[in-house]
Amino acid sequence: MRKVLAFDLGGTKFAFGVVNEDGSVLGSGRVETHAEKGPAQACDRVAAEAHKLLDELKLKPADFVAIGVASPGPLDISRGCVDGSPNLPGWTGYSITEALSKSFGGLPARIDNDCNAAALGEFRFGAGKGKKNVVYITVSTGIGGGAVIDGRLMRGSNGNAAELGHIPLTMDGPRCGCGNLGCWEVYASGTAIARRAREALAAGRTSSLTVLAGGAEHVTTHHILQAVAQGDALSKEIWEQSINYLGRGLGAVINTFNPDVIVVGGGVTAAGDTLFVPMRQSANSYAFPRLSAVCTIVPAGLGGNVGVVGAAACAFEHVG
Numbered sequence: 001m002r003k004v005l006a007f008d009l010g011g012t013k014f015a016f017g018v019v020n021e022d023g024s025v026l027g028s029g030r031v032e033t034h035a036e037k038g039p040a041q042a043c044d045r046v047a048a049e050a051h052k053l054l055d056e057l058k059l060k061p062a063d064f065v066a067i068g069v070a071s072p073g074p075l076d077i078s079r080g081c082v083d084g085s086p087n088l089p090g091w092t093g094y095s096i097t098e099a100l101s102k103s104f105g106g107l108p109a110r111i112d113n114d115c116n117a118a119a120l121g122e123f124r125f126g127a128g129k130g131k132k133n134v135v136y137i138t139v140s141t142g143i144g145g146g147a148v149i150d151g152r153l154m155r156g157s158n159g160n161a162a163e164l165g166h167i168p169l170t171m172d173g174p175r176c177g178c179g180n181l182g183c184w185e186v187y188a189s190g191t192a193i194a195r196r197a198r199e200a201l202a203a204g205r206t207s208s209l210t211v212l213a214g215g216a217e218h219v220t221t222h223h224i225l226q227a228v229a230q231g232d233a234l235s236k237e238i239w240e241q242s243i244n245y246l247g248r249g250l251g252a253v254i255n256t257f258n259p260d261v262i263v264v265g266g267g268v269t270a271a272g273d274t275l276f277v278p279m280r281q282s283a284n285s286y287a288f289p290r291l292s293a294v295c296t297i298v299p300a301g302l303g304g305n306v307g308v309v310g311a312a313a314c315a316f317e318h319v320g
């Protein structure tokens with residue numbers, strides 16, 4: 001079976017894996033990125049660790065058809081570079097694909113936005129398998145998205161399509177990391193949900209959250225869900241608002257892409273049915289009925305492997 005070498009670059013960790021054409025992971029590992037020390041040292045160390053894995057698996061670069069890299073955007077995918085990513089300062093202009101290709105016998109290498117790669121991974125190997133139109137959304141510290149439409153990953157003009165977390169929900173909302181006001185992710189990401197609870201506590205609302213979290217400043221979505229289960233009024237209110245915000249954005253996604261399935265991943269999905277059941281209802285209420293009728297909203301299928309398997313899906317697509 002054909003194999004690729006896949007890399008999942010993040011601000012804190014740089015993961016890698018050997019992935020078969022059926023999406024199975026033969027082996028994997030990770031190094032610390034130490035992003036502030038620049039790209040060359042990170043690429044060198046991840047390549048050295050990946051070579052160790054290849055030795056363990058008794059494989060050599062010639063046993064692979066390609067290299068795939070998933071990275072936070074924005075990217076210059078034609079040059080294989082990060083292009084102004086806030087979590088990777090000083091990396092702009094360094095060709096990650098060129099460096100990794102050189103380390104592995106000149107294998108063809110391509111880079112894609114991590115959420116776009118995840119979308120292709122879920123489409124090919126995960127919860128979107130067998131469907132033609134798959135949108136992937138991750139709800140964690142931010143909200144990211146990727147779309148596979150008519151069986152093809154939508155990359156857009158320069159590889160940065162489907163920045164869905166920055167759909168503007170309101171004109172005057174909180175300021176987003178992107179500089180604009182009222183983006184979807186400043187209301188509905190895991191970070192935003194916890195922030196809204198902390199703001200309510202700071203404004204004098206009482207809640208069991210303060211005790212559960214060991215102080216208002218430590219409140220996370222995990223505590224909010226615990227408090228919801230215990231009947232805490234403020235947490236219920238925050239959670240219902242969050243479902244509404246999530247549904248609004250998903251309604252926009254349904255109306256924009258007319259997908260067969262929206263695959264939702266990220267830390268917040270640990271809530272399971274407490275999230276998915278009302279979120280589906282909310283999303284449908286904001287979408288055209290003809291579009292929502294054909295769209296299911298399901299949890300991600302690739303779990304913690306999504307980065308590496310997504311990068312692998314992009315590499316397989318690259319070599320055809």
Ligand SMILES: [Zn+2]
Nearest residue numbers: 166176178183
């Ligand atoms: Zn934004």
